[in-house]
Amino acid sequence: MKIGMKGFKRYLPKSLFGRALLIIILPIAVMQIAVAYFFFNAHWARVTANLSDSVAADIAVATTLFKQTPTIERAQDLDSLLRPDMQLSVVFREGETLPVSQRRQMFFSNLDKTLRRSLNESLTDSFWFDTTRYPNHIDVRVEVDGGYLRFIAARERVFAPTGFVFIFWLITATVLLTLVSVIFIRNQARPIRELADAAEAYGKGKTLGTYKPSGASEVRLAGHSFLKMRSRIQRHMEQRTMMLAGVSHDLRTPLTRLKLQLAMQENTEEVRAAKADIVEMENMLNGYLDFARGLEQESPERVHFLSYLKGVSEGKAVDLNQDSIPDNLEIEIRPASFQRALDNLITNSIKYANGASISLALTSTHVEVFIDDSGPGIPKNLRKEAFRAFSRLDSARSQNVEGVGLGLAIARDIAQLHGGTLKLTDSPMGGLRAVISLPR
Structure with missing residues (x-):
């Protein structure tokens, strides 16, 4: 049954x-x-x-x-x-x-x-x-x-x-009732569709435009609840960014004094170790601030993707597979945010495999960006853990260059900000493959 x-x-x-x-x-x-x-x-x-x-x-x-x-x-x-x-x-x-x-x-x-x-x-x-x-x-x-x-x-x-005559009026009445029903139901379904489009746009970090709750009372209530939820999320993000920015600013002052004091000391092994600790602390503060700004608003732009990837990979140990990228491909992204995600993934590949390879695959609805390397990779059972903020796996593979375990977390947040996904899988090169999937 x-x-x-x-x-x-x-x-x-x-x-x-x-x-x-x-x-x-x-x-x-x-x-x-x-x-x-x-x-x-x-x-x-x-x-x-x-x-x-x-x-x-x-x-x-x-x-x-x-x-x-x-x-x-x-x-x-x-x-x-x-x-x-x-x-x-x-x-x-x-x-x-x-x-x-x-x-x-x-x-x-x-x-x-x-x-x-x-x-x-x-x-x-x-x-x-x-x-x-x-x-x-x-x-x-x-x-x-x-x-x-x-x-x-x-x-x-x-x-x-x-x-x-009876059959004629029966069919005519059915057609008229159907047309009235179609018009009525379409008017009722349109506000729900608009709410869904607004939620999807917000999920991709786009502006809601002129969205205004309308329709039946339940739909209007859902629309007002969505707008309140968006305001709470934005307020939370702003508070988080302000808090971490304030902490970073407050800690930089004593760190700067410590750097000045150490600079006046003799260049002994202990002083060099203290200087290295201070540099690491500064890098941690920068990492925390980058993570806090991971969902920071930036206006989307339509970019020529091949030229964009050439600029991202320039000066890095990256093999850009241009044959997999159509010359006329354009995509709407937030250039600075998306570059931060690519930089984090490329940096990990260079750090643990001495190089990275970038290639593309196109589907009818998405663009998939592959970042491959030949390094040690990440075991399947630890890949979910690798996306957690401040996670440091035993292999240290998921750490960014600052060593605070935020590289993959920031990259995933940015991919989701664009309405896409980031997943880890096995690379044909023998190492790790990071796949960023973006809507076209």
């Missing part, structure tokens, strides 16, 4: 618009089908049967009267009698036989069955009829001695004409 339900759900609409439309249209369609079914079986079929019985009875009486005096003049007299009041014409076709060709069936074949039943009950002679040749008349032929009688009856005398 569960497997059947899962298979059924695959065919259901995935969007809110499609599901809401299905919720409204499906009951309307079921109701219209049920109404049409009961109408045809209860009302229309009964009325049509009564009409068919009446016409069949008139034809039977006319046939009996003709048999009493089977002449052309008698047929003409019957025609003059029946045509004005009963809308039934009579013609005697002397020497002719009933058609033997297969008659075409109407779409509503039940009407033919009703007429056939009525004629079978009223006539003892062979007959043939056609309901499709004429749009407004029915052709009935009854075999008699010396030929056959041809009766032409008005269609509304045989079949209830209101049925087609």
Whole structure:
């Protein structure tokens, strides 16, 4: 049962618009089908049967009267009698036989069955009829001695004409209700789509533009909650940056005094070690500040990606695979932030493998940047840990040049800021491959 339900759900609409439309249209369609079914079986079929019985009875009486005096003049007299009041014409076709060709069936074949039943009950002679040749008349032929009688009856005398009118208005009402539903549901789904686009834009670090909560009260509430959440996140980021910037500023003053004091000391081994510790402390402060600014706002720019990567790799031990980069490829990024991410990854590769290789792969929706090296790499079970801020693996592979364990964390934050991802995998060169995936 569960497997059947899962298979059924695959065919259901995935969007809110499609599901809401299905919720409204499906009951309307079921109701219209049920109404049409009961109408045809209860009302229309009964009325049509009564009409068919009446016409069949008139034809039977006319046939009996003709048999009493089977002449052309008698047929003409019957025609003059029946045509004005009963809308039934009579013609005697002397020497002719009933058609033997297969008659075409109407779409509503039940009407033919009703007429056939009525004629079978009223006539003892062979007959043939056609309901499709004429749009407004029915052709009935009854075999008699010396030929056959041809009766032409008005269609509304045989079949209830209101049925087609009913079907027309049923379909028209369904179409109108569907159009109204589509317009209404689209207006309800648009604010949700706008909220989703605003959330996606904010996730990529873009401005929200003129987004304003609208739609139903629940959607407006979600929109206002999103704007409040964005304000809280921005305030938190600003406070974090200000706090770390303040700490960095406050610590630089005593560090500067210590550097001056050490510079006045003799250049002994202890003094050199103290100077190295101070340099390391400064690098740590810079690393903390870089991490705090990892989500700092920067306006996106559309750049020529090949030229951009050439500038990033210039002067570094980096092999740029230009053949994998289309010359006309342009992508929207934050140049300074994205360069910081690439620098961190390239620095790690150079530090632990003495070089890096950059290549590209394109899909229909994303650009994938590969940074490969031939170093020791990172075991699979430690790759998730490597992305944690201030994480220092035993191999020291995830540390940035300052040695505070923030290189990969900053690079991942920047990739996510661009709406992309950063993952680690095995490199074809035998070391580590860092893959930055960005939307095109």
